[in-house]
Amino acid sequence: MINAVTKTVKRARNGSVRGSGPTLLGVYLNDHLAGASAGAQLVRRMTRAHHxxxxxxxxxxxxxxxxxxxxxxRRFMDVLGVRRLRSRTAAGWLAERLGRLKFNGRVLSRSPLSDVLELEAMRLAVEAKADCWRSxxxxxxxxxxxxxxxxxxxxQRARRQSQSLEAMRTTAATHVLSADVRADAAETRPAVVGTAGGGTAGAPRS
Structure with a gap:
């Protein structure tokens, strides 16, 4: 991808990019802009949910x-002369909101599993951002x-952010899933009922 982007920049400087559509560099950075915009909205919502x-x-x-x-x-895009495409930014905005409908075990209320899924989604967004910086x-x-x-x-900051999110995700997943397993075990454990003779129900009589 880096080689393709580099070639596109060189062609643009030489005036050899055909047509009026976005270059490969423009498409690439606008895709990441959409993802970054969605990520910014997601983490704001997560912060409110964790108040x-x-x-x-x-x-x-x-x-x-x-x-x-x-x-x-955005500054990098301006420096490189890349025009921001509103349609792609809007697509990122819409995708983030549609992501709220992702199955989490509940329809109307926030599920405890939402914490885990959102932390996973945010870590993926940070990893994608790191890819953009490396490119x-x-x-x-x-x-x-x-x-x-x-x-x-x-x-370096993206690496630190990813590590922090993974630590939170692991903690949240362990807490939520362990509680769910304990609750399920409690529901399926057979009841022990005391008897008049001091034994338990179902115990053989001597």
């Missing part, structure tokens, strides 16, 4: 960082308009 709970400080910090990352991506970092070798030091810092 007063253990993950709130970490998610609040992540919300600010994701907002900064989104601004960084631009490779492009920076051929395009002096990109700041490699800034991209290195963004890559």
């Amino acid at each position: 007063g709970r253990a993950f709130e400080p970490q998610l609040a910090e992540l919300t600010e960082e994701v907002r900064e990352d989104l601004r960084s991506l 631009l970092r490779g492009l920076a070798r051929a395009d002096a308009r990109l700041d490699p030091d800034r991209l290195d810092k963004l890559i």
